[in-house]
Amino acid sequence: MICCKECIDLLHDYLEGSLAQETRDALDEHFRECPPCIAFLNTYKSTSRLCRETLHQIEIPDEVRHTLQNFLKEHKIQQEGM
Amino acid sequence: MTFTQQKEDKEIEEALVKDFQAGNLDAYDKIAELYQQKIYALSFNLMRNQMDAQDVTQEVLLILFRKIHTFQGKSAFSSWVYRITLNACYMRMRSKKKEPNISIDELLPSFSGAGFQQEKIRDWSKSTESSLFTNETREVIKKAVDLLPEKEKVVFLLRDVEELSTEKVSGILDLTVPAVKSRLHRARLFLRKKLSGYFEEYGSPKGKI
Numbered sequence: 001m002i003c004c005k006e007c008i009d010l011l012h013d014y015l016e017g018s019l020a021q022e023t024r025d026a027l028d029e030h031f032r033e034c035p036p037c038i039a040f041l042n043t044y045k046s047t048s049r050l051c052r053e054t055l056h057q058i059e060i061p062d063e064v065r066h067t068l069q070n071f072l073k074e075h076k077i078q079q080e081g082m
Numbered sequence: 083m084t085f086t087q088q089k090e091d092k093e094i095e096e097a098l099v100k101d102f103q104a105g106n107l108d109a110y111d112k113i114a115e116l117y118q119q120k121i122y123a124l125s126f127n128l129m130r131n132q133m134d135a136q137d138v139t140q141e142v143l144l145i146l147f148r149k150i151h152t153f154q155g156k157s158a159f160s161s162w163v164y165r166i167t168l169n170a171c172y173m174r175m176r177s178k179k180k181e182p183n184i185s186i187d188e189l190l191p192s193f194s195g196a197g198f199q200q201e202k203i204r205d206w207s208k209s210t211e212s213s214l215f216t217n218e219t220r221e222v223i224k225k226a227v228d229l230l231p232e233k234e235k236v237v238f239l240l241r242d243v244e245e246l247s248t249e250k251v252s253g254i255l256d257l258t259v260p261a262v263k264s265r266l267h268r269a270r271l272f273l274r275k276k277l278s279g280y281f282e283e284y285g286s287p288k289g290k291i
Protein backbone atom coordinates (compact mmCIF):
# COMPACT_ATOMS: atom_id res chain seq x y z
CA MET A 1 0.00 0.00 0.00
CA ILE A 2 1.22 3.53 -0.72
CA CYS A 3 1.80 5.76 2.27
CA CYS A 4 -0.15 8.88 3.23
CA LYS A 5 2.59 11.20 1.99
CA GLU A 6 2.52 9.72 -1.51
CA CYS A 7 -1.24 9.92 -1.44
CA ILE A 8 -1.32 13.61 -0.47
CA ASP A 9 1.40 14.45 -3.00
CA LEU A 10 -0.84 13.12 -5.76
CA LEU A 11 -4.10 14.77 -4.70
CA HIS A 12 -4.02 17.47 -7.36
CA ASP A 13 -3.60 14.96 -10.18
CA TYR A 14 -6.07 12.57 -8.57
CA LEU A 15 -8.81 15.21 -8.58
CA GLU A 16 -7.91 16.36 -12.05
CA GLY A 17 -8.23 12.78 -13.26
CA SER A 18 -4.80 12.74 -14.83
CA LEU A 19 -3.30 9.78 -12.95
CA ALA A 20 -2.56 6.46 -14.63
CA GLN A 21 -5.19 3.87 -13.80
CA GLU A 22 -2.80 1.85 -11.66
CA THR A 23 -1.85 4.84 -9.50
CA ARG A 24 -5.46 5.86 -9.22
CA ASP A 25 -6.40 2.40 -7.97
CA ALA A 26 -3.60 2.57 -5.42
CA LEU A 27 -4.98 5.87 -4.09
CA ASP A 28 -8.54 4.54 -3.96
CA GLU A 29 -7.27 1.56 -2.02
CA HIS A 30 -5.45 3.84 0.37
CA PHE A 31 -8.56 5.96 0.93
CA ARG A 32 -10.60 2.86 1.76
CA GLU A 33 -8.25 2.05 4.59
CA CYS A 34 -7.20 5.46 5.82
CA PRO A 35 -9.89 7.73 7.32
CA PRO A 36 -7.40 10.58 7.96
CA CYS A 37 -6.59 10.77 4.25
CA ILE A 38 -10.30 10.77 3.38
CA ALA A 39 -10.74 13.67 5.77
CA PHE A 40 -7.78 15.35 4.14
CA LEU A 41 -9.20 14.81 0.64
CA ASN A 42 -12.61 16.20 1.61
CA THR A 43 -11.20 19.28 3.27
CA TYR A 44 -8.73 19.82 0.41
CA LYS A 45 -11.68 19.90 -2.00
CA SER A 46 -13.70 22.16 0.30
CA THR A 47 -10.82 24.59 0.53
CA SER A 48 -10.90 25.35 -3.19
CA ARG A 49 -14.66 25.61 -3.22
CA LEU A 50 -14.85 27.92 -0.21
CA CYS A 51 -12.22 30.26 -1.55
CA ARG A 52 -13.86 30.37 -4.95
CA GLU A 53 -17.30 31.09 -3.49
CA THR A 54 -15.91 33.84 -1.30
CA LEU A 55 -13.59 35.53 -3.75
CA HIS A 56 -15.86 35.25 -6.74
CA GLN A 57 -18.28 37.58 -5.04
CA ILE A 58 -16.01 40.55 -5.61
CA GLU A 59 -18.15 43.08 -7.44
CA ILE A 60 -17.09 46.50 -8.62
CA PRO A 61 -18.41 48.98 -6.02
CA ASP A 62 -20.83 51.56 -7.44
CA GLU A 63 -18.48 54.49 -6.92
CA VAL A 64 -15.68 52.67 -8.74
CA ARG A 65 -18.00 51.76 -11.59
CA HIS A 66 -18.98 55.39 -11.82
CA THR A 67 -15.36 56.55 -11.89
CA LEU A 68 -14.55 54.03 -14.59
CA GLN A 69 -17.49 55.17 -16.71
CA ASN A 70 -16.39 58.78 -16.50
CA PHE A 71 -12.84 57.83 -17.24
CA LEU A 72 -13.85 55.98 -20.39
CA LYS A 73 -16.17 58.75 -21.50
CA GLU A 74 -13.51 61.44 -21.12
CA HIS A 75 -11.00 59.27 -22.80
CA LYS A 76 -13.24 58.69 -25.77
CA ILE A 77 -13.88 62.40 -26.22
CA GLN A 78 -10.13 62.94 -26.32
CA GLN A 79 -9.72 60.23 -28.90
CA GLU A 80 -12.49 61.52 -31.10
CA GLY A 81 -11.04 64.99 -30.91
CA MET A 82 -7.78 63.70 -32.32
CA MET B 83 -21.88 27.54 -18.84
CA THR B 84 -22.40 25.11 -21.68
CA PHE B 85 -19.77 24.39 -24.27
CA THR B 86 -21.91 25.92 -27.03
CA GLN B 87 -22.36 29.08 -25.03
CA GLN B 88 -18.65 29.32 -24.34
CA LYS B 89 -18.02 28.93 -28.02
CA GLU B 90 -20.54 31.62 -28.88
CA ASP B 91 -19.07 33.98 -26.30
CA LYS B 92 -15.65 33.41 -27.77
CA GLU B 93 -16.89 34.18 -31.27
CA ILE B 94 -18.65 37.34 -30.12
CA GLU B 95 -15.50 38.41 -28.35
CA GLU B 96 -13.30 37.77 -31.37
CA ALA B 97 -15.68 39.76 -33.54
CA LEU B 98 -15.61 42.66 -31.07
CA VAL B 99 -11.83 42.68 -31.02
CA LYS B 100 -11.70 42.73 -34.82
CA ASP B 101 -14.26 45.54 -34.98
CA PHE B 102 -12.33 47.57 -32.48
CA GLN B 103 -9.07 46.96 -34.29
CA ALA B 104 -10.82 48.33 -37.36
CA GLY B 105 -11.57 51.51 -35.44
CA ASN B 106 -15.06 50.91 -34.09
CA LEU B 107 -15.27 52.65 -30.71
CA ASP B 108 -18.58 51.06 -29.76
CA ALA B 109 -16.85 47.71 -29.92
CA TYR B 110 -14.34 49.04 -27.41
CA ASP B 111 -17.13 50.01 -25.01
CA LYS B 112 -18.48 46.51 -25.16
CA ILE B 113 -15.06 45.00 -24.56
CA ALA B 114 -14.54 47.31 -21.59
CA GLU B 115 -17.95 46.37 -20.23
CA LEU B 116 -17.20 42.66 -20.64
CA TYR B 117 -13.80 42.83 -19.01
CA GLN B 118 -13.84 45.47 -16.32
CA GLN B 119 -15.42 43.13 -13.78
CA LYS B 120 -12.75 40.47 -14.39
CA ILE B 121 -9.91 42.97 -14.29
CA TYR B 122 -11.21 44.57 -11.12
CA ALA B 123 -11.87 41.28 -9.31
CA LEU B 124 -8.44 39.84 -10.07
CA SER B 125 -6.67 43.08 -9.08
CA PHE B 126 -8.70 43.38 -5.92
CA ASN B 127 -8.07 39.79 -4.89
CA LEU B 128 -4.39 40.23 -5.53
CA MET B 129 -3.93 43.61 -3.80
CA ARG B 130 -6.96 43.75 -1.50
CA ASN B 131 -7.31 47.50 -1.90
CA GLN B 132 -10.16 49.28 -3.66
CA MET B 133 -8.18 52.30 -4.77
CA ASP B 134 -5.35 50.22 -6.23
CA ALA B 135 -7.80 47.90 -7.96
CA GLN B 136 -9.60 50.89 -9.45
CA ASP B 137 -6.35 52.42 -10.68
CA VAL B 138 -5.21 49.16 -12.20
CA THR B 139 -8.58 48.67 -13.92
CA GLN B 140 -8.33 52.16 -15.46
CA GLU B 141 -4.78 51.56 -16.50
CA VAL B 142 -5.61 48.23 -18.12
CA LEU B 143 -8.64 49.63 -19.95
CA LEU B 144 -6.40 52.37 -21.30
CA ILE B 145 -3.71 49.92 -22.38
CA LEU B 146 -6.36 47.81 -24.14
CA PHE B 147 -7.43 50.94 -25.97
CA ARG B 148 -3.96 52.02 -26.98
CA LYS B 149 -2.35 48.69 -27.63
CA ILE B 150 -5.16 46.78 -29.29
CA HIS B 151 -3.30 46.92 -32.61
CA THR B 152 -0.44 44.92 -31.03
CA PHE B 153 -2.79 42.05 -30.16
CA GLN B 154 -2.20 39.45 -32.84
CA GLY B 155 -4.49 36.69 -31.72
CA LYS B 156 -1.74 34.18 -31.04
CA SER B 157 -3.23 33.51 -27.63
CA ALA B 158 -6.80 34.08 -26.49
CA PHE B 159 -7.75 37.72 -26.01
CA SER B 160 -8.64 36.99 -22.39
CA SER B 161 -5.12 35.63 -21.76
CA TRP B 162 -3.72 38.85 -23.13
CA VAL B 163 -5.95 40.92 -20.83
CA TYR B 164 -5.02 38.82 -17.79
CA ARG B 165 -1.34 39.24 -18.56
CA ILE B 166 -1.63 43.01 -18.83
CA THR B 167 -3.64 43.08 -15.60
CA LEU B 168 -1.05 41.05 -13.69
CA ASN B 169 1.81 43.21 -14.95
CA ALA B 170 -0.01 46.34 -13.83
CA CYS B 171 -0.64 44.80 -10.39
CA TYR B 172 2.98 43.71 -10.02
CA MET B 173 4.28 47.18 -10.88
CA ARG B 174 2.06 48.65 -8.22
CA MET B 175 2.86 46.01 -5.61
CA ARG B 176 6.58 46.39 -6.15
CA SER B 177 6.43 50.10 -5.47
CA LYS B 178 4.85 49.43 -2.07
CA LYS B 179 6.55 48.13 0.96
CA LYS B 180 5.29 44.65 1.56
CA GLU B 181 5.20 42.49 4.60
CA PRO B 182 7.54 39.53 4.49
CA ASN B 183 5.82 36.41 3.28
CA ILE B 184 5.45 33.61 5.73
CA SER B 185 7.06 30.40 4.61
CA ILE B 186 4.64 28.06 2.94
CA ASP B 187 6.73 25.03 3.87
CA GLU B 188 5.95 25.33 7.54
CA LEU B 189 2.29 24.83 6.79
CA LEU B 190 2.63 21.82 4.54
CA PRO B 191 1.41 18.52 6.00
CA SER B 192 3.85 16.58 8.14
CA PHE B 193 4.27 12.84 8.05
CA SER B 194 5.90 10.16 10.17
CA GLY B 195 9.17 8.61 9.03
CA ALA B 196 7.20 5.88 7.31
CA GLY B 197 5.13 8.48 5.48
CA PHE B 198 1.91 8.25 7.48
CA GLN B 199 -0.31 11.06 8.69
CA GLN B 200 0.97 12.45 11.92
CA GLU B 201 -1.54 15.10 12.75
CA LYS B 202 -5.07 14.44 13.79
CA ILE B 203 -7.19 15.32 10.80
CA ARG B 204 -10.77 16.33 11.30
CA ASP B 205 -13.19 16.35 8.42
CA TRP B 206 -14.80 19.78 8.60
CA SER B 207 -15.94 19.70 4.98
CA LYS B 208 -19.56 19.01 5.94
CA SER B 209 -19.84 22.13 8.06
CA THR B 210 -19.02 24.56 5.28
CA GLU B 211 -22.31 25.08 3.44
CA SER B 212 -21.99 28.60 2.13
CA SER B 213 -25.51 29.47 3.30
CA LEU B 214 -24.16 29.27 6.85
CA PHE B 215 -21.36 31.69 6.13
CA THR B 216 -20.96 34.66 8.34
CA ASN B 217 -18.99 37.74 7.43
CA GLU B 218 -16.42 36.48 9.87
CA THR B 219 -15.99 33.29 7.84
CA ARG B 220 -15.51 35.30 4.68
CA GLU B 221 -12.92 37.48 6.33
CA VAL B 222 -11.02 34.42 7.55
CA ILE B 223 -10.95 33.02 4.02
CA LYS B 224 -9.80 36.31 2.48
CA LYS B 225 -7.07 36.72 5.07
CA ALA B 226 -5.83 33.19 4.47
CA VAL B 227 -5.56 33.84 0.72
CA ASP B 228 -3.79 37.15 1.39
CA LEU B 229 -1.15 35.28 3.33
CA LEU B 230 -0.18 33.16 0.36
CA PRO B 231 3.17 34.06 -1.17
CA GLU B 232 2.71 35.95 -4.46
CA LYS B 233 3.79 33.10 -6.74
CA GLU B 234 1.30 30.67 -5.30
CA LYS B 235 -1.41 33.27 -4.87
CA VAL B 236 -1.59 34.26 -8.51
CA VAL B 237 -1.79 30.64 -9.65
CA PHE B 238 -4.48 29.92 -7.08
CA LEU B 239 -6.57 32.95 -8.12
CA LEU B 240 -6.39 32.12 -11.82
CA ARG B 241 -6.98 28.38 -11.44
CA ASP B 242 -9.33 27.93 -8.50
CA VAL B 243 -11.07 31.30 -8.36
CA GLU B 244 -11.24 32.35 -12.01
CA GLU B 245 -11.37 28.67 -13.00
CA LEU B 246 -9.02 28.97 -15.97
CA SER B 247 -7.44 25.77 -17.27
CA THR B 248 -3.93 24.70 -16.28
CA GLU B 249 -2.79 25.22 -19.88
CA LYS B 250 -4.21 28.72 -20.06
CA VAL B 251 -2.58 29.71 -16.77
CA SER B 252 0.71 28.27 -17.93
CA GLY B 253 0.47 30.49 -21.03
CA ILE B 254 -0.47 33.62 -19.08
CA LEU B 255 2.31 33.21 -16.52
CA ASP B 256 4.93 31.72 -18.80
CA LEU B 257 5.26 28.70 -16.53
CA THR B 258 5.45 25.03 -17.40
CA VAL B 259 2.33 22.96 -16.78
CA PRO B 260 4.01 20.96 -13.95
CA ALA B 261 5.05 24.24 -12.29
CA VAL B 262 1.45 25.50 -12.39
CA LYS B 263 0.21 22.23 -10.89
CA SER B 264 2.79 22.21 -8.16
CA ARG B 265 2.12 25.82 -7.15
CA LEU B 266 -1.61 25.23 -7.12
CA HIS B 267 -1.19 22.13 -4.95
CA ARG B 268 1.04 23.99 -2.49
CA ALA B 269 -1.43 26.86 -2.33
CA ARG B 270 -4.30 24.48 -1.60
CA LEU B 271 -2.32 22.67 1.10
CA PHE B 272 -1.42 25.97 2.73
CA LEU B 273 -5.00 27.24 2.64
CA ARG B 274 -6.43 23.93 3.83
CA LYS B 275 -4.19 24.12 6.84
CA LYS B 276 -5.12 27.74 7.53
CA LEU B 277 -8.83 27.07 7.20
CA SER B 278 -8.61 23.91 9.30
CA GLY B 279 -7.64 25.97 12.32
CA TYR B 280 -10.80 28.00 11.90
CA PHE B 281 -13.34 25.38 10.82
CA GLU B 282 -12.37 22.79 13.37
CA GLU B 283 -13.48 25.22 16.00
CA TYR B 284 -16.43 26.52 13.98
CA GLY B 285 -17.78 23.00 13.48
CA SER B 286 -17.10 21.81 17.00
CA PRO B 287 -19.90 20.66 19.33
CA LYS B 288 -19.70 24.01 21.10
CA GLY B 289 -20.47 25.81 17.87
CA LYS B 290 -23.82 25.95 16.14
CA ILE B 291 -23.36 23.04 13.81
Ligand SMILES: [Zn+2]
Nearest residue numbers: 003004034037
Ligand atom coordinates in the same frame (compact mmCIF):
# COMPACT_ATOMS: atom_id res chain seq x y z
ZN1 LIG C 1 -3.38 7.92 4.64
